[in-house]
Amino acid sequence: MNIAMLGSGAYGIALSKVLYENNNKVTIWTKFEEEKNLVSSLRENPKVLPGIKIPEDILITTNIKEAVKDSDVIFLAIPMGALRSVVKLLEGIITESQILCITSKGVELETELFPSEVIKEVLDFENVAMLSGPSFAIELATGAETGFVVASESEKVRNTVKKCIESRKLIIETSPDIIGVQILATTKNIYAILLGILEGMKVSESTRASALKCIINDSRKLLELLGGNRKTAYSYAGLGDLLLTCMSDKSRNFSFGKYIVNAKNIDDALSKLNTNTVEGIYSLKAIYKLLKASNIDIKSINYVYDVLYNNKNVDLILENLS
Numbered sequence: 001m002n003i004a005m006l007g008s009g010a011y012g013i014a015l016s017k018v019l020y021e022n023n024n025k026v027t028i029w030t031k032f033e034e035e036k037n038l039v040s041s042l043r044e045n046p047k048v049l050p051g052i053k054i055p056e057d058i059l060i061t062t063n064i065k066e067a068v069k070d071s072d073v074i075f076l077a078i079p080m081g082a083l084r085s086v087v088k089l090l091e092g093i094i095t096e097s098q099i100l101c102i103t104s105k106g107v108e109l110e111t112e113l114f115p116s117e118v119i120k121e122v123l124d125f126e127n128v129a130m131l132s133g134p135s136f137a138i139e140l141a142t143g144a145e146t147g148f149v150v151a152s153e154s155e156k157v158r159n160t161v162k163k164c165i166e167s168r169k170l171i172i173e174t175s176p177d178i179i180g181v182q183i184l185a186t187t188k189n190i191y192a193i194l195l196g197i198l199e200g201m202k203v204s205e206s207t208r209a210s211a212l213k214c215i216i217n218d219s220r221k222l223l224e225l226l227g228g229n230r231k232t233a234y235s236y237a238g239l240g241d242l243l244l245t246c247m248s249d250k251s252r253n254f255s256f257g258k259y260i261v262n263a264k265n266i267d268d269a270l271s272k273l274n275t276n277t278v279e280g281i282y283s284l285k286a287i288y289k290l291l292k293a294s295n296i297d298i299k300s301i302n303y304v305y306d307v308l309y310n311n312k313n314v315d316l317i318l319e320n321l322s
Helices: 010-021 033-042 064-068 080-088 115-123 137-141 155-165 178-201 205-226 230-234 236-246 252-260 266-273 279-293 299-309 317-321
Strands: 002-006 025-029 059-061 073-076 099-102 128-132 146-151 170-175
Touching: 002 010, 002 064, 010 025, 010 073, 010 137, 010 155, 025 064, 033 059, 059 064, 073 080, 073 155, 080 115, 080 279, 099 115, 099 155, 115 128, 115 178, 128 155, 128 178, 128 236, 146 155, 146 178, 146 236, 155 170, 170 178, 170 236, 178 205, 178 230, 178 236, 178 252, 178 279, 178 299, 178 317, 205 230, 205 236, 205 299, 205 317, 230 236, 236 252, 252 266, 252 279, 279 299, 299 317
Parallel strands: 002 025, 002 073, 025 059, 073 099, 099 128, 146 170
Antiparallel strands: 128 146
């Protein structure tokens, strides 16, 4: 198949490499000319994924028409905050026969919309899928075995995306629950911050296990209240991705949670982490706003929000979650 990868960050490059090795023709698009020149000359993006070489046959371009033309599947590996602006670039370019597959995670802060809803609002486009599962970019790029969920309301779309990515090392489940998968992809980064807070507090393993139970229950409750399927909580996109993100120092969200325990504020924790980007912070603001607007009370989300923005003491976590 012909694949367009919109986004040349760590995940876009890792996924492009996987798709290329699965006998697809891949083109990577970036908005930034400087980034295109750097990545094209080095055949890697040293800022986000150093040491991972991009095959010479993969074209890297800033021309979105060139990238999208003749593509069967267009992957959106774009930060949530930039998704709408990139989707707008597809107006008048994308055709009804093509498929948009989202890897972006989160809720749009201004509108409280999930990625598929942003696409629907901007393009009124039907062939939309969501790809999610337990995968760090570096591990995906170096051939780790893992599982993904491809979710779409269309069976044809689900099966097409599955066909282009599934291999001996990548197991693909399919699901019609695209909203549920997006809910879980959003909240897992918030919960990674929460579990990182526990790590920073050096709580007992018993306390961590008890907190995880509360998180899983809240995930199921969120799915039910926001229109997803509770069963999705136990998929690769649910429990699988949650466990990976919430228990590894490779997760910036988890590491941020550790630092925030003793940090003066969010900026101080980000400085200690040596980054300006932690997806869970953006996701937290957006999902908290969405839940408040919907009169939905989720204790675990409230707890993380209060710790980050209302100077809540991190002690007695189970009392705040149960």
